[in-house]
Amino acid sequence: AQKVTQAQTEISVVEKEDVTLDCVYETRDTTYYLFWYKQPPSGELVFLIRRNSFDEQNEISGRYSWNFQKSTSSFNFTITASQVVDSAVYFCALSEASGGSEKLVFGKGTKLTVNP
C-alpha cells in the first residue's frame, strides 16, 4: 500500500530563516506522482508542485525548492528566507492509480510557524 511519512509534526522558525520539510514515501508502483500542498489557516488546499516519478530533477520556484531522490524515496521541500505568510500546514502526497483515477494519499502534514 502507498504511504507518505512526514516525520516533522511542527516546525517553528524565525522570519528569513531557511526551512526544509521532509517527506518520505512508499510505493510499489514504478509510475507515480508526488505532490506538495499548502493549507493556510483559512483551510483551502493550495497546490504547490506535482512531480513525475521519472523526473528527478530538482525544481526551484521563487523561494521554494524541491529535492526528489528516488534512491531514498524522499521528496523534500525547502523554503528559503521564510516569511510570516508561509505559516501553514504543508502536506506531501502521493498519487495512487486505482480504479483508473489518481487518488491522493496524504502525509499527516507539517505545521510550519514563521515568527516575525
Place this chain on the structure above:
Amino acid sequence: AAGVIQSPRHLIKEKRETATLKCYPIPRHDTVYWYQQGPGQDPQFLISFYEKMQSDKGSIPDRFSAQQFSDYHSELNMSSLELGDSALYFCASSPDRGRRTEAFFGQGTRLTVV
C-alpha cells in the same frame, strides 16, 4: 479561470440529520474526487467518479453516498449524521482521470455536527 465550486461553504447540522454537499467541477473535467479532513488530520479519500460512474471507493461510511450527474456536478449525501462527521469536505476535479495534470481542489465545505 473557472475553479471547482463547492456549496455550501459552511453547514451546521444536528446529530441524526441529513446533509447534502455539492460540487461543480471545472468545465471539461471528467473526474471528481471527494476527500474528508477531520480536525488536525490529513485529507482522506472517500470516493471518485469518472464520466459519471463510480471509479474508486475509499473509507466512506455506509451512511454516505455520492453520485455524479449528467452535467458532471457531484453530490455527497450524508445521513444519520454523527459528531465524528464534523470535518472539512473537499471536492477535486481533474481531466483525463488525473493522468495529465493535478486534481484541482475546491475551497471545501466545513460541516459541523452538533
